[in-house]
Structure formats: C-alpha cells, structure tokens
Amino acid sequence: MKKEKSKTIFVCSECGAIFHKWVGKCTECGAWNTVNEEVGPSKSTIRTSFKSTPQYYKISELTSDKQSHIPTGINELDRVIGGGFMKGSVTLLSGNPGIGKSTLALQIADSLKSYKILYISSEESPEQLKIRAERLNVINENLYLSGENLLDNILYIIDLTEPEMVIIDSIQTIYSEEFESSPGGVLQTRECTTRLLKVTKEKGLLTILIGHITKEGIIAGPKVLEHLVDTVILMEGDQNNFFRIIRCLKNRFGPTREIGIFEMKEGGLIPVQDPSLLFISERRKNASGSTIAVSIEGMRPLLIEIQALIAKSIYPTPQRNSNGVDYRRLTMLLAVIEKRANIPITALDIFINIVGGLRIDDPACDLAIVTSILSSYFDKPVDPEAVFIGEVGLVGEVRSVKNMETRINEAARLGFKRIYIPKKLKLPDKNITLIKIESINELIQNIFS
Incomplete structure (x- = not known):
C-alpha cells in the first residue's frame, strides 16, 4: 500500500497562523518574514472525533471555589x-x-x-x-x-x-x-x-x-x-x-x-523579604552619579539606585550604554537635557546602570535618571538622604506620576529625609521634607549651582 505523504504547510512564528503557500507578510498579525515551512500531519493521522453534548450553565447556579488556589x-x-x-x-x-x-x-x-x-x-x-x-x-x-x-x-x-x-x-x-x-x-x-x-x-x-x-x-x-x-x-x-x-x-x-x-x-x-533595603544597602553616599528612585512594580514600591557615568569619548561615535533602562527612553532624556538645559553632552560617553540587575520601565524614575546624569556631568554628589520622583517631559517639565503617596511612604520607611517631587502635586503634610520642582532647569539651580 502506498504511504500517504504528509502535507506541507506554512506557519507564522508570531501568531501561529497557517498558510498553504509562503507569504512574505502574515495577513493575520502583519509581521514580516515570520512565515516558515512546516510539515503537517497526513490525512490518515487526523482522527475524526465526535463532540459530546454541549454544556452550559446559569451563572447564579455556579459556585466559585476559593480553595482551588x-x-x-x-x-x-x-x-x-x-x-x-x-x-x-x-x-x-x-x-x-x-x-x-x-x-x-x-x-x-x-x-x-x-x-x-x-x-x-x-x-x-x-x-x-x-x-x-x-x-x-x-x-x-x-x-x-x-x-x-x-x-x-x-x-x-x-x-x-x-x-x-x-x-x-x-x-x-x-x-x-x-x-x-x-x-x-x-x-x-x-x-x-x-x-x-x-x-x-x-x-x-x-x-x-x-x-x-x-x-x-x-x-x-x-x-x-x-x-x-x-x-x-x-x-x-x-x-x-x-x-x-x-x-x-x-x-x-x-x-x-x-x-x-x-x-x-x-x-x-x-x-x-525587603528588596528595597537590599538594593540600596551598598550605595556609596558621597559618589557623583548616584541617585535613589522609587519604582512601582505591580503593587510593590521598590527603592532602587540609579548610577550614571559620563566620560570624554575617545571614539568618533560616543558610546551609549544602558543596563536596566529602555535605550530609547534614555536617548529621549539625553536630548531633553541638551536642548532644554543647554548642556553639551552629545560628544560624551554615557553609561546608565540600575543596581541589582533590575529592569525598569516606570516613568517616575525619569527625574532620578536625569539627576544621576547631571551629577556625573558636574562631578558633584547629590544629597545622600534625598529621593527623586517624577516624569520628565519633552519640554523639560517635571510631571506627576501615580501612587505618589505609596512611593513617599516607602522612602520615609527607609529613613530618607527629603524627596524631590513635581511642583504641581498636592499632598497632605508628611513627616518628610518635600521639595517641589517645576523643570530640570530648576533642579540644576537647586542642586548643582
């Protein structure tokens, strides 16, 4: 008996869509060059199964089992x-x-x-x-x-x-x-x-x-x-x-x-048990280029150390190295510093690191990243008892972020005395000094002038 040949199909590696011939662009998800040849089952291996009687339920008649976790x-x-x-x-x-x-x-x-x-x-x-x-x-x-x-x-x-x-x-x-x-x-x-x-x-x-x-x-x-x-x-x-x-x-x-x-x-x-304390426990308090931010991961506030190093470049194209921060966001913040604060950093090598191997995408860390970069540029350490919270916009303004009280409470719990926050933010009185700033230019005047 002649053996039945298996059927060749083409499958998108992104969405799993199946095609009978190769295409350059998947029509289901729109991805390019993701359709690859696969060998599907022969017709003889495909078994016909009869469905059982369909079941349906009234939602009020069902019980949720809280013990199923x-x-x-x-x-x-x-x-x-x-x-x-x-x-x-x-x-x-x-x-x-x-x-x-x-x-x-x-x-x-x-x-x-x-x-x-x-x-x-x-x-x-x-x-x-x-x-x-x-x-x-x-x-x-x-x-x-x-x-x-x-x-x-x-x-x-x-x-x-x-x-x-x-x-x-x-x-x-x-x-x-x-x-x-x-x-x-x-x-x-x-x-x-x-x-x-x-x-x-x-x-x-x-x-x-x-x-x-x-x-x-x-x-x-x-x-x-x-x-x-x-x-x-x-x-x-x-x-x-x-x-x-x-x-x-x-x-x-x-x-x-x-x-x-x-x-x-x-x-x-x-x-x-206490990651915030662990991530900042080995911080050098009098070193330039080091700041503390508060990132929200899920529902958990985390204090993290952000380090920056700026050096004169020896290459025709200056290096940009980001470990733990989205490279595109870093590029945007560098452009804001150069344009709005008139600080020439284009020709300098810039390295950013989130201590502990964390990867963050919280916009509230923008202000801490900018402060770290400026601290390294001016070679001037920032206040070791200060925390920086805020998003930086394209015109250099410092904007409010969500869960601000949660972030402040976490910083206060670990003994920090001062927090730099957006100027327009209204918060009840706290047992911690809140320093309100409107833009990165005001930040430079307060810390690095």
Whole structure:
C-alpha cells in the first residue's frame, strides 16, 4: 500500500497562523518574514472525533471555589501569581538558559510535598535531575521523574501515575509523531501545548511548562503559546548577578505585572523579604552619579539606585550604554537635557546602570535618571538622604506620576529625609521634607549651582 505523504504547510512564528503557500507578510498579525515551512500531519493521522453534548450553565447556579488556589509556601512566588497556582491551569515559566527555571521548579515540587508530582525533564536524565535535587536538598517521596520527550509517552505516564501536578522541562523539546517537523518548531510547540492543556483541564491538574526566551528577550516559540496558557511568568536576571526577578506577564486568575525577587545561593533561590533595603544597602553616599528612585512594580514600591557615568569619548561615535533602562527612553532624556538645559553632552560617553540587575520601565524614575546624569556631568554628589520622583517631559517639565503617596511612604520607611517631587502635586503634610520642582532647569539651580 502506498504511504500517504504528509502535507506541507506554512506557519507564522508570531501568531501561529497557517498558510498553504509562503507569504512574505502574515495577513493575520502583519509581521514580516515570520512565515516558515512546516510539515503537517497526513490525512490518515487526523482522527475524526465526535463532540459530546454541549454544556452550559446559569451563572447564579455556579459556585466559585476559593480553595482551588494552591499556595506554594514560597512567599515571593505566591505574591506574583495571586496567592498560589490554580487547579486545572497551565503556567508558562520562561527565562534565559541557566537563569534558574529548573531550580525554581524543583523548589516548587519540594514545597508541595503533600501533592503527587510528575517532573518530565527531556533536557536531563532522571539521574542527573536527582543529583540537582539532592544539591537543593529536595526531599519529596511523592516526586516522580521521567526523561521522556515523546508526547504520547508523556500522556501515558500521566494516566499511569495519576499526578496532581505536572512539570514539563522544557516545552520546546517535546514532540509528537503526528508531525514530521523537529521539536521546538511552531507546529510541534503549539500542538503539544494544546494537547497538554486539554489533559490539564480534563483531569484538573496543575501544569507548569518551562520555556526558553530568544536573544531578543521574547519567549521562544509561536506567540499563540502565550495565549494558550493561563499564566505567563518571566524570570529575569544576570547570570553574573546574585538576584533573580520573576515577573508575571499574564494571569487569568490574579494580578499581572507583579514581581518577586530572589537571591541565588548554593542551596537554591532564597526569597528577598525587603528588596528595597537590599538594593540600596551598598550605595556609596558621597559618589557623583548616584541617585535613589522609587519604582512601582505591580503593587510593590521598590527603592532602587540609579548610577550614571559620563566620560570624554575617545571614539568618533560616543558610546551609549544602558543596563536596566529602555535605550530609547534614555536617548529621549539625553536630548531633553541638551536642548532644554543647554548642556553639551552629545560628544560624551554615557553609561546608565540600575543596581541589582533590575529592569525598569516606570516613568517616575525619569527625574532620578536625569539627576544621576547631571551629577556625573558636574562631578558633584547629590544629597545622600534625598529621593527623586517624577516624569520628565519633552519640554523639560517635571510631571506627576501615580501612587505618589505609596512611593513617599516607602522612602520615609527607609529613613530618607527629603524627596524631590513635581511642583504641581498636592499632598497632605508628611513627616518628610518635600521639595517641589517645576523643570530640570530648576533642579540644576537647586542642586548643582
């Protein structure tokens, strides 16, 4: 009997849209050069399934189960995901290779000792995973290990062991024999995730998928992967730094944009109880180019140290290096300083660093960034007991930001005496000196004149 050929399809790596021929621009999401060739299943492998009787419910007849959240006992993680994982949900845990994703997954497995957990590691053998678990002092008699990467075998093991929680490490290495494309491809990743999601919902499991991110810092695989799962957690940090930040990008059952901060030690990831104090504890108070800002991450105020260094350039094109601050925003602030304050910094090398490996996108840190740059330019330290809060506009004005009282209270809690804030902001009396400024020119007159 003649073997039926598999069908060639073209899939967009951004949105997962399927085409029968190659196109330069995806008509679904508008992305260019993202449509790649994939080998789909042959007609004989596609099984026709009859749908069961559709179900529907009146909302008043349903009860919300408040006990369906499963706290891990890891405080920083629980605050990020809204109190714990949800039964019947799929969570995508992503991050750079070697950042600590598998370490965190093992620690989650260790903290849920009363739950039967299946850990599928297709990147390591069960023996290698056990060595890692022993190093982390993970002792859980209900933890089962497997090195399978074939989806059908994984689903069989799930039926056999009947776990309450499943960890897949990693989703990019899982494949199905129904598709001839290689593991990690758009089609394989999407279809494997879809089937795991279906099993998770049917059995009421708690599933964690570990995924990688690309060199551009986005989650590897099709964009539809993020839409399929219930929760997306991004793990950030520098491998040369002790700190790891987990950030919730999507959560169907709780808040988003919350962050949790850990310190990487030999025994694993240790939650940081007071990150504001930790990030500013080693600050040199009499050094130029150093200021303190208050950033809001989710609902948490964080005091962070912003450092700037300005030096005479030896290159035809001056260097601009930003670590933790959006490069485009930094470029805008530099243009505002040069144009509105008439300070010639175009020909100078400028380096910006957020201490601790944090990445911020809070406009309220603008004023602190500008002050750090000016402090380094004039080589004059700023007041070590001062904090700077405010957004800087294109005409050099200092604008109000949200959650101002929360930021001020956090600064006062850690002993700061003075806070530079926008002039038009109206606040009740505080046990701290509030210095109101209208523009960066007024800032220069108050501090650097």
